[in-house]
Amino acid sequence: MDKASLMRAFKVMCSEAGAAMSDKCKLSAAPLLGLKPLDIREAHIRSQQLGKEICYDGRVIHANICASARVPNSRLLLCLVEADDADNAGAAFLHVFNALASTCTRQDAAQSMFPTDARLAIKEPLCYRSIMHVSSPASLHFLGLAKRLRRRPLEELRREGSRFMAKGSFLMAELYFTECIDVFAARDASTYGPVEKDVFSSRAECRLKLGKFEEAVADADMALSISGDGGIAVRRRSLWSKGRGLSALQEHQLALECLESAMKQGDEEEEEEQALASEIDQCKVFLRQSQHGDYDLSPYFLPNKASDTPLQCSDYFGPLEIKHTHDGRGRGIFLTRDVQLGDLLLACNPIAAVSSAASHDADEDLVVEIVKACVESERRLEQIYAMADREAAEVTALPDLAPFKCNTGKVAATPRSSRGVDVARIRRARDRVGYSSQGSGGSYVPGLWASVGLINHSCIPNASKMSIGDVVFVRAAKDLKAGDEVLLSYLEPPLAPYAGYREKMIQQYNFECSCERCKLERSHRHVLGDLPGYEDDRGGSGLAIKVDDDVMDVVVEIEKRIKGMSEQEKDWIRAGFVDHYSAVCMLRDPRVPIDCEQLLRIMRETGSGSKHTLSRIAFLCNISGRKPETMKVLYEQVTALYGRQSPEVVDAITRKYRIPSLNM
Ligand SMILES: C[S@@+](CC[C@H](N)C(=O)[O-])C[C@H]1O[C@@H](n2cnc3c(N)ncnc32)[C@H](O)[C@@H]1O
Known part of the structure; x- marks a missing residue:
C-alpha cells in the first residue's frame, strides 16, 4: 500500500473513531506539553500472516517517546507515530487516542504517561491492513530505558533512579531500578547483598506510588528475603512498603503485622516514627471496618469534626454470596444469614471513577481509568473480569468471591494484568455494571464499584445505597x-x-424490569394508563403537587380502578402516586380510605432506603403532627440509609436533609 492510500485509510479510521483531526496535526512534531517529539529510530514491527490478513504480533512497536500530539479543548485526543514498516517498507501510522483522561491537562501527568528516554511497547493494536489503532493506555507498556541509557554502570543507574524518586518521578525511577535489577538478575540470588536489597526496596516504593500494589509487595518481599548486615533501615522501609501495599489490596491483617514489625525495627527519625505510628492506627481502623463493617461516619457529618480529606476506608463484604437467580436476571447477591434494617452489607471503594464531573467524555474516561486500574492491580482486574464474561452478552459464570473480600491472606504473586488487559471485556463490564455515584460535591461521577455492580434491581428494593x-x-x-x-x-x-x-x-439501563410490582403494573396498564401523571418519568413531581380537588379526583379514581386487587397490589399502585396520596392525607377526605400511618407503611414497604422516600416520610411526619409512631418510621429510614449512628450524627444527618429532628 502506498503512503497516499495509507493516509486516506487513516483518515477514514480517525473519522470512524470520532476523532476530528486536521492535516496539520497529522505530521506535526509539535512538542506535547513540553515533551520532546518522537524519535522513531528504534521503531520495529514484527508481523505474521494469518490467512490473507497481515496481523501484528502482540507487542509490535518499540519506539522512543514522545509522540507528536495536540491538546484541543484541553483534551489530549490523540498521539501519532509515523514509523517505517519493516516488512512492507511502507509507512505505518499508530493512533493512540484518549490515552490520558480527557480532563487531564497537566504537564506532569502527560510526562508520567510518556516519559522521555523510556522505551515503550505498544501492545495488541487492532490492525487495519498496515494501520494500527491502539485505543487504550493498557496498550502502552514501558519496557525500560532507551538503549544508550541502559548501558550505564549499575551505580549510575541506581543513583539516577534515586534522583527521579526524590523528584517524585516514580515511573522513571521504576524504569531505572528495573534496569539495575536486569544488570544483576543473571546472578544467583544467594549472592545478593545490601545494594540489591536497596534496589528492590526502592522499586517497591516506586511501584507503591504507581498503584502497582502486588508488584510492590513482591519487590518488598524480595528485599526482605536478602540477608546481610547493616540493612535495618532498608528492612524497615521494605516492611513499611509491604504493609502499605497489602493495605491497598485490602489485606489489613497482614498489613498490620508488617507495619508493627517495621515499628519494631526502631532507629528512625521522630517524624517518621510518628508517621508510621499513625499508619498503624489507621490500619487498625481499616481492619475493624473490614472485619465488622464498623464505620464511624462522624468525621463526615459533625461540623466540629468535618474533614476535607476524602473518606478513607476499607472495603467490607458482608454475609453475602453470589448465586444464579434462575429467572433470567443473571447472577445476584444473596444473604447467608439474617440481618437487620441498617446492617451494612457492602462498603466498596471504586475500582475506578472519573474524578472530574467536568470531563468532556466521561464514559470513555471511565474506560481509561478502569484499564489503568487493571494494569496496575491483579485484584481489580479479577473483580472486573468477574463482572463481564469473555465473550457473550449473557453472563453465566459465578465469580470467585476472593477478589471481593478482605483479609483473605492471599496476594497474587505475578500480576496477570502485566500480560495484557482485554479492553472489550472492560467495556462490557462498564456497560453492564458501571453507574454514577453522587460525589462529595453533589455531582454524579461515573465509576465502577466491584460487587455493588452484581446487585440486581427491584422496584420494591430491600437495600439502600x-x-x-x-x-x-x-x-x-x-x-x-x-x-x-x-x-x-x-x-x-x-x-x-x-x-x-x-x-x-429501559433507556438508561437497557433492560425491562421483571419484579412483581412491574409485572402487576404491566398487566394493568390498560386500566391505569390514562391516569394523570402515570406517564411521568420524573417520579414524584413532588411535593409541588397542589392540594386541591383535582388531586382528590385522581386519588378517588385510582381507588376505584384498583378495587378488585389484593391489598398488596393496591399498595404497589398507590406507591406510584405517593405525592397525590400525601396531598390527600392533608385534606383528610373520607372518600379515600388511606391515612398518614397507612401511607407511611406503603412507603416503607415499597421504597425503603432511598433519600426520596426519606424526604416524603419527613413531609408526612410534619403534616401529621410528628407523632411518635410516624417519627419512628422516619428514624428507621435514616437507619436504613446510614446505619445505626450516634444521636449526634443522626441529628446532623436530619439537619442536612432539613427533616424534623428525631430527638423525641
Ligand atoms: C448491574 S447488573 C446486575 C448483575 C447481573 N445480574 C449479572 O449477572 O451480572 C444489571 C443486569 O442484571 C439484570 N437485571 C437486574 N435487575 C433486573 C430486573 N429487575 N429485571 C430484569 N433484569 C434485571 C439485567 O440484565 C441488567 O442489565
Whole structure:
C-alpha cells in the first residue's frame, strides 16, 4: 500500500473513531506539553500472516517517546507515530487516542504517561491492513530505558533512579531500578547483598506510588528475603512498603503485622516514627471496618469534626454470596444469614471513577481509568473480569468471591494484568455494571464499584445505597432473612408511577424490569394508563403537587380502578402516586380510605432506603403532627440509609436533609 492510500485509510479510521483531526496535526512534531517529539529510530514491527490478513504480533512497536500530539479543548485526543514498516517498507501510522483522561491537562501527568528516554511497547493494536489503532493506555507498556541509557554502570543507574524518586518521578525511577535489577538478575540470588536489597526496596516504593500494589509487595518481599548486615533501615522501609501495599489490596491483617514489625525495627527519625505510628492506627481502623463493617461516619457529618480529606476506608463484604437467580436476571447477591434494617452489607471503594464531573467524555474516561486500574492491580482486574464474561452478552459464570473480600491472606504473586488487559471485556463490564455515584460535591461521577455492580434491581428494593465521597455503602433497608436476594432500586426514586419510570429504566439501563410490582403494573396498564401523571418519568413531581380537588379526583379514581386487587397490589399502585396520596392525607377526605400511618407503611414497604422516600416520610411526619409512631418510621429510614449512628450524627444527618429532628 502506498503512503497516499495509507493516509486516506487513516483518515477514514480517525473519522470512524470520532476523532476530528486536521492535516496539520497529522505530521506535526509539535512538542506535547513540553515533551520532546518522537524519535522513531528504534521503531520495529514484527508481523505474521494469518490467512490473507497481515496481523501484528502482540507487542509490535518499540519506539522512543514522545509522540507528536495536540491538546484541543484541553483534551489530549490523540498521539501519532509515523514509523517505517519493516516488512512492507511502507509507512505505518499508530493512533493512540484518549490515552490520558480527557480532563487531564497537566504537564506532569502527560510526562508520567510518556516519559522521555523510556522505551515503550505498544501492545495488541487492532490492525487495519498496515494501520494500527491502539485505543487504550493498557496498550502502552514501558519496557525500560532507551538503549544508550541502559548501558550505564549499575551505580549510575541506581543513583539516577534515586534522583527521579526524590523528584517524585516514580515511573522513571521504576524504569531505572528495573534496569539495575536486569544488570544483576543473571546472578544467583544467594549472592545478593545490601545494594540489591536497596534496589528492590526502592522499586517497591516506586511501584507503591504507581498503584502497582502486588508488584510492590513482591519487590518488598524480595528485599526482605536478602540477608546481610547493616540493612535495618532498608528492612524497615521494605516492611513499611509491604504493609502499605497489602493495605491497598485490602489485606489489613497482614498489613498490620508488617507495619508493627517495621515499628519494631526502631532507629528512625521522630517524624517518621510518628508517621508510621499513625499508619498503624489507621490500619487498625481499616481492619475493624473490614472485619465488622464498623464505620464511624462522624468525621463526615459533625461540623466540629468535618474533614476535607476524602473518606478513607476499607472495603467490607458482608454475609453475602453470589448465586444464579434462575429467572433470567443473571447472577445476584444473596444473604447467608439474617440481618437487620441498617446492617451494612457492602462498603466498596471504586475500582475506578472519573474524578472530574467536568470531563468532556466521561464514559470513555471511565474506560481509561478502569484499564489503568487493571494494569496496575491483579485484584481489580479479577473483580472486573468477574463482572463481564469473555465473550457473550449473557453472563453465566459465578465469580470467585476472593477478589471481593478482605483479609483473605492471599496476594497474587505475578500480576496477570502485566500480560495484557482485554479492553472489550472492560467495556462490557462498564456497560453492564458501571453507574454514577453522587460525589462529595453533589455531582454524579461515573465509576465502577466491584460487587455493588452484581446487585440486581427491584422496584420494591430491600437495600439502600449511599455514597460518601467515592465510597459506596449498601445496607439492609428492611429486616432480611438468610437466602433473601439483596435488591437495590437503580433509579431514584423508587416511588414513581409505572410507565414513564420503567421506560426510563429501559433507556438508561437497557433492560425491562421483571419484579412483581412491574409485572402487576404491566398487566394493568390498560386500566391505569390514562391516569394523570402515570406517564411521568420524573417520579414524584413532588411535593409541588397542589392540594386541591383535582388531586382528590385522581386519588378517588385510582381507588376505584384498583378495587378488585389484593391489598398488596393496591399498595404497589398507590406507591406510584405517593405525592397525590400525601396531598390527600392533608385534606383528610373520607372518600379515600388511606391515612398518614397507612401511607407511611406503603412507603416503607415499597421504597425503603432511598433519600426520596426519606424526604416524603419527613413531609408526612410534619403534616401529621410528628407523632411518635410516624417519627419512628422516619428514624428507621435514616437507619436504613446510614446505619445505626450516634444521636449526634443522626441529628446532623436530619439537619442536612432539613427533616424534623428525631430527638423525641
Ligand atoms: C448491574 S447488573 C446486575 C448483575 C447481573 N445480574 C449479572 O449477572 O451480572 C444489571 C443486569 O442484571 C439484570 N437485571 C437486574 N435487575 C433486573 C430486573 N429487575 N429485571 C430484569 N433484569 C434485571 C439485567 O440484565 C441488567 O442489565
